[in-house]
Amino acid sequence: MALYHKDDKDDVVIKNCSYLKPDFAIAKGKNIHIKNGRIRAIVDTGEDIPPGVEIIHGDGKLVIPGLIDAHTHVAQQFLKGRILDEFPMVWARILVPYESHLTAEDVYWSTKLACLEMIKSGTTAFAESGGPFMERAVMAILESGLRAVVTRSTMDMGAFVPENMRQSVEDNLKLTESLYRQYNNLGEGRIKIWFGLRSLLTCSRELIKETAVAARSLATGVHMHFTEHRDEVSYCLENYKKRPTEYLQSLGLLGPNLLTAHNVVLAENELELLKEYEVKVVHCPRSNLGNHGFPKTPRMLQMGISVGLGSDGAAASSLCLFDEIRVFRSAMHAFWGLPYFDPVVMPAKVLLKMATAGGANALLIGEETGSIEVGKKADLALVDIDQPHLQPTYNLINTIVEAATSKDISDVIIDGKVVMKERQVLTMDEEAIMFESKKRFGELAKRAGLQ
Known part of the structure; x- marks a missing residue:
């Protein structure tokens, strides 16, 4: 026929x-x-x-x-090379001053640069974990042709978080709902708007609880940094008498629509909860290994937990998922394979699946993309x-x-x-993006005192 x-x-x-x-x-x-x-x-x-x-x-x-970057920061392109070889806390000393001095046009051009880098790296979709002026980020993403899940960064507490980066629970929810109503499903459905929670250290009990309710009412997702380092575990145990996953369970946040980024410091019973509630796990290998440690990925996969990969933005590395795959394979082999004489603890096919289908599942688009099949979206x-x-x-x-x-x-x-x-990228003017980015990089470095 x-x-x-x-x-x-x-x-x-x-x-x-x-x-x-x-x-x-x-x-x-x-x-x-x-x-x-x-x-x-x-x-x-x-x-x-x-x-x-x-x-x-x-x-x-x-x-x-197409590769799927399931956790990144498009507003951090102008931080390249700034946080490597730095002592903690990088968040308080560098990232907060940087983000608090961003303008709307800085975010637009940073996002354009991030999209350009992702396209040239084979990435076709990504999950943005939130920053300021996300309206301008959405515009840049639409122009690029990429598929994306975009969140606002929400925080309502934290001694090191400046006032201009904090809002009340009510304002945080209203701002995200407004972003959702304006931009969700734009670009023929390529743009999805989710709720975001920056971290357990900067989000109150009330904000987490109300975010869970709001996300379910709009049938959308929640993206948050989670168990990235030991401080989170200590904070939860001291203040709530629960480990982080148990704490989120008590607030009703755990569920299939929750994307958790990093997932390094997890106890065995927490893995059981992540599995039970079908939470989507995302690792950022170069970021985690440089600062926080080795996740229990072989155990997660054995349990059937969905695992994706993310770059965590360009501040300390690049947006190339091939690099994340390569580093992660070596790390898992060294930490979990060599001590137990298990050379196939992290096979190549599993790694590619994390960067494709795993990322698609994390963005809740696994039925539409992440594999090459007749009827699926042509993201290739x-x-x-x-x-x-x-x-x-x-x-x-x-x-x-x-x-x-x-x-x-x-x-x-x-x-x-x-x-x-x-x-040759057909949707973006590479020369103009590079010119504008270099100019804004220098201006922002002076303004935020990052030189």
């Missing part, structure tokens, strides 16, 4: 490619047909493609699901595999995990639209 009928034409076809199947096997010699933002068909190469269809040449390329990245550091290989998945970089991404498709073709 012919693939095409009269007046039936795709928007994009990826021609003669290899692609990563949901079971992480690789299928070769395929055409991927995309129409109305979704994968319409995956067929053997050979059938003629009608004129007028945009063609992406897949020769020597592997199509993978093409890896140029015909290169000396990737070929020849006995196992391409292993080699990608160990050797691929952001510069190996040749093309990116989001929601069925080509946003990068042969390394």
Whole structure:
């Protein structure tokens, strides 16, 4: 049977490619047909493609699901290189002065720069954990073509949090609800607005409890930093006589719509609670390993907990999830594998799944994206595999995990639209973004005293 009928034409076809199947096997010699933002068909190469269809040449390329950064900070692009080799508390000494001096246009251009970096790294969707002027961030994301879950950073207490970064419980909820009503589902559904809680140390019992209620009433999610370091555990035990996960359970926040970022300092009974309530776990390997320690990821996976990966923003590293994967694999092997002589404690396929399907589950879009299947959203990245550091290989998945970089991404498709073709970003003016970002970087450094 012919693939095409009269007046039936795709928007994009990826021609003669290899692609990563949901079971992480690789299928070769395929055409991927995309129409109305979704994968319409995956067929053997050979059938003629009608004129007028945009063609992406897949020769020597592997199509993978777009990577999903499940925890980042788009407003922190102008902090690059500032927090590495710094003593604690980086949050109080550097991040707070930085965020408190951001302007709306700083956030807009920082977000543009973050989106540019993500697209060029093969990321097609991300979860923004909150900062100031999120309205401007949403505008930049819409222009980029990326898919995103966006939150406001909400705080109502904390001795080191300045007044201009704190609001009352009522104001925090109203501001987030306003953001939701203005921007949720914009960009043909690419933008989702969630509630955000900065941390247990800066959010009161009332704010956490009311946020849980408000998020459920709007059928949306909640994104928060969680068990990132020992201070959180000590604070909860001293003030509430409960560990952090037990405390959130008592306030009604635990649930399938909760995305928790970091998840390093967790007791065994807390893992059971995360599993019971279907909480979405996200790790940020380079951030966690540089400051807080080794999460119990093998145990989480064994229990069936959904795990995604995040970059935690560009302040200390980059937004490249290939780098996160590589660092995480080595860390898990060193900490959990070598002591017990378990070389497969963190297999390559599992790591790729975290960066794709795991991230999609964390953003509550696992039914729509995160794997390459007919009917799913066409959120795809093409890896140029015909290169000396990737070929020849006995196992391409292993080699990608160990050797691929952001510069190996040749093309990116989001929601069925080509946003990068042969390394040229089509939705953004890279030269203008770089020029404006360098200018604002210097001005902000002076204003916030970060030089």
